[in-house]
Amino acid sequence: MGLFHGDDPHAHTVRTGGPLRVGIGGPVGSGKTALVAALCRTLSDRLSIAVVTNDIYTTEDAEFLRRNAVLPDERISAVQTGCCPHTAIRDDITANLDAVDDLVERFADLDVVLVESGGDNLTASFSKGLVDVQVFVVDVAGGDKVPRKGGPGVTGADLLVINKRDLAPLVGADLDVMTSDADRVRGGRPVALVSLREDPAAGPVVDWLLAELEHHRVHVAGAAPAGAPHARA
Amino acid sequence: MTAPPAGVAALLALADQRLPSGGHVHSGGVEEAVRGRLVTDGPSLRAFLHRRLLSVGRVTAGLAAAAVGLTAATVARLDAEADARTPSPAQRAASRAQGRGLLRLARASWVGPHVDLAWADLGARPHHPLVLGCAARAAGLGAGEAALVAAYLAVTGPATAAQRLLGLDPVEVAVATLDLGADVDAVARAAAAVAVAATPPSGWHAVPDDGDPLLDLLAERHAARGDRLFAS
Numbered sequence: 001m002g003l004f005h006g007d008d009p010h011a012h013t014v015r016t017g018g019p020l021r022v023g024i025g026g027p028v029g030s031g032k033t034a035l036v037a038a039l040c041r042t043l044s045d046r047l048s049i050a051v052v053t054n055d056i057y058t059t060e061d062a063e064f065l066r067r068n069a070v071l072p073d074e075r076i077s078a079v080q081t082g083c084c085p086h087t088a089i090r091d092d093i094t095a096n097l098d099a100v101d102d103l104v105e106r107f108a109d110l111d112v113v114l115v116e117s118g119g120d121n122l123t124a125s126f127s128k129g130l131v132d133v134q135v136f137v138v139d140v141a142g143g144d145k146v147p148r149k150g151g152p153g154v155t156g157a158d159l160l161v162i163n164k165r166d167l168a169p170l171v172g173a174d175l176d177v178m179t180s181d182a183d184r185v186r187g188g189r190p191v192a193l194v195s196l197r198e199d200p201a202a203g204p205v206v207d208w209l210l211a212e213l214e215h216h217r218v219h220v221a222g223a224a225p226a227g228a229p230h231a232r233a
Numbered sequence: 234m235t236a237p238p239a240g241v242a243a244l245l246a247l248a249d250q251r252l253p254s255g256g257h258v259h260s261g262g263v264e265e266a267v268r269g270r271l272v273t274d275g276p277s278l279r280a281f282l283h284r285r286l287l288s289v290g291r292v293t294a295g296l297a298a299a300a301v302g303l304t305a306a307t308v309a310r311l312d313a314e315a316d317a318r319t320p321s322p323a324q325r326a327a328s329r330a331q332g333r334g335l336l337r338l339a340r341a342s343w344v345g346p347h348v349d350l351a352w353a354d355l356g357a358r359p360h361h362p363l364v365l366g367c368a369a370r371a372a373g374l375g376a377g378e379a380a381l382v383a384a385y386l387a388v389t390g391p392a393t394a395a396q397r398l399l400g401l402d403p404v405e406v407a408v409a410t411l412d413l414g415a416d417v418d419a420v421a422r423a424a425a426a427v428a429v430a431a432t433p434p435s436g437w438h439a440v441p442d443d444g445d446p447l448l449d450l451l452a453e454r455h456a457a458r459g460d461r462l463f464a465s
Contacts, residue, residue: 056462079258080258080461080462080463080464081258081462082257082258082259082260082394082397082462082463082464083394083397083398083462083463084257084397087257088257088258091251091253091257092251092252092253092254092255092256092257093253094253094254094255094258094334094337095255095258095330095334095464097337098255098330098333098334
């Protein structure tokens with residue numbers, strides 16, 4: 001970009017090039033880490049993937065991924081969030097950006113970086129400075145009212161994943177209510193109703209991710225490298 | 234009404250804990266102090282903050298003030314002075330991590346610190362007070378202001394961490410910080426005076442070099458833990 005920033009006064013914040021950065025957020029226990037593991041298992045033979053985890057005590061989720069050997073250790077990075085997982089993905093994303101930058105530096109061929117948030121509440125969402133697209137994971141056992149309650153994660157995420165669909169009859173949740181509420185509050189953006197236990201390959205989420213990656217490659221990664229800071233002094 | 238001096242708004246922004254430069258994941262030793270029951274309540278937090286101000290606060294204030302006059306030719310020397318005053322490898326890593334975060338923000342805000350220094354001259358992971366001094370210079374501030382921000386952050390970072398870890402009354406924590414105000418001022422003034430009087434780079438040996446083995450030890454013990462909430 002050099003000296004020319006076009007009409008955008010904040011061109012320096014628009015990242016071009018590099019891997020697709022995918023945020024994966026959602027309440028505690030909804031299946032974020034299980035989804036990350038599923039995506040890595042399904043895609044790591046055809047894509048170069050790395051993961052950044054943001055857990056309460058640093059290493060719990062990273063250890064889960066290592067134990068399950070879904071990725072080599074050096075492709076998994078754990079970030080400390082100072083008791084505030086939400087701050088670390090939205091308000092001050094520095095620690096996560098540093099982790100992503102280090103992974104990009106280490107693996108020049110990266111296609112996708114998955115940034116998994118610490119378990120949070122329905123108001124959690126990722127900064128656009130950290131991720132290109134974001135997935136919000138809720139689960140059927142959390143109650144079928146969750147999509148109707150909304151919140152930035154449910155309404156704003158690029159993909160809403162409703163996990164544990166197999167549990168619906170056991171917890172008295174109405175899947176039709178969940179999906180129709182979700183459609184209403186999300187203005188038609190995609191919703192994936194899944195059971196990672198019954199479909200460990202996370203088929204619908206993989207399809208969505210591959211489409212996003214294709215879009216990223218065509219519209220973003222092919223563009224010029226990131227611009228210089230604009231003059232202010 | 235007296236008009237505030239030029240640059241005060243930038244000074245407030247640099248001292249604001251919401252400044253997105255990564256400070257919120259660092260506790261400045263408080264997490265380990267809480268684990269070791271050295272900090273358990275308001276009074277013990279006050280004692281911790283005062284002690285940190287008189288060691289880390291003095292040193293970072295002096296380095297930040299000195300960094301206002303940094304040139305490309307003297308970066309390596311001040312970096313070495315910072316290392317020499319930070320014996321704990323964990324504290325060095327924490328300082329450089331926060332320097333890296335502030336540098337990202339500074340690059341987006343200002344073309345460079347001044348005509349004799351580019352952001353790239355600082356390297357990828359400079360010590361936090363060095364970046365702070367350069368950012369202050371870029372914002373049109375001087376050594377005194379840079380020292381003030383450094384001394385203030387030496388107190389407010391751990392104060393916020395303690396509030397989160399112990400569930401303290403936020404008003405009590407804020408009052409503890411405000412009560413330390415005169416001490417923060419004094420530390421910053423003294424550190425800036427030394428830095429301004431020093432002829433760089435050989436005179437930088439006079440920059441405050443107060444140490445605190447307890448804080449070094451807390452930092453090292455903390456870094457060895459697998460179950461940390463904070464990065465330092």
